[in-house]
Amino acid sequence: MAKQQASPEVKASGATIYSVAERAGVSIATVSRVLKGGAVVAETTRQKVLTAVDELGYVPLGAARSLAVRHHEAHGLVLPELAGPYYAELLMGFEARAAELAQSVVLVLAGSRTDLPAAVRQLATRVDAIAVLGSSAIPDSVVRLLRDMKPVVVIAGEAGVGVEAVAAENLESARELAGHVLDHGRRRVLFVGDPDSGPDHRDRHAGFVAAHRDRGLEPADPVRVAPSEADGTAFARRLLRGEHEADALMCANDELALSIMTTLQDAGRDVPGDLAVVGWDDVMTARYVRPGLTTVRQPVQELGALAANRLHELVSGEPPLGHAQTLPTQLVVRSSCGCT
Known part of the structure; x- marks a missing residue:
């Protein structure tokens, strides 16, 4: 034979x-x-x-078969890293909702991969659908590659052809936050964070710019730093050396804001007397530091849960929405901005 x-x-x-x-x-x-x-x-x-x-443009048969038979057994999640409170909360929300839907979660961390496209190709053979954080650490080419293999939802990003998005509102809350700081009489406010690091930080910076122009003011150029504790500390040290001039800082996230505020206080600077500091996310620590951190609360766990839920709906055959699903955010005023 x-x-x-x-x-x-x-x-x-x-x-x-x-x-x-x-x-x-x-x-x-x-x-x-x-x-x-x-x-x-x-x-x-x-x-x-x-x-x-x-x-x-080759896809192994296992990936095609998984998509065709709709096993409904696993969701993929691609994040830049797990350091910091944002990613932990996002993962908690995603994993909790996936468990409710009887889905397991397969996680890929982009920052630890020397060949991210190969890693996501491998991921696509093991899951029915994939969520990706909208970040500069995860190139658009990777999202397009995934889109051709499985249903894709971008978190804190933008919808595109064959790609859905879930996000928290950024621009108007950032406009309100920056306006609140300016209305305290601060006139040399710096945006600390990189608008090019992702759509969420881009929109926060756009709100910062809009608040200035609402008041007939010209905004300073952004101070482009990564949104991490170490980068916040390094920026604060440069500020203490006189490399930047500011009377207020609007930070792209709380991790930056808290590390900057602590470094300034350790050096004897008064917050908010010498310098107001505000952030974004409303992590747990924000309410316990002194002064309490003025920030914007975004529903990070709910965002992760929404992404997992939407993946399940797409795998189950629901049609694409054609627009991003956006969760509301809320200004939280404490005292780091100058309020008493």
């Missing part, structure tokens, strides 16, 4: 594991080892295979 030929893994475009192997100049066994990620393969060979996969 003739030996049965192994069935090729086929994508709708016609690309197969054989065509990938031919393009890369390796065996199909090598292609399989690279895509499974477990076996040791020379780095040059691995790169040849991954380049061929990208060029041919």
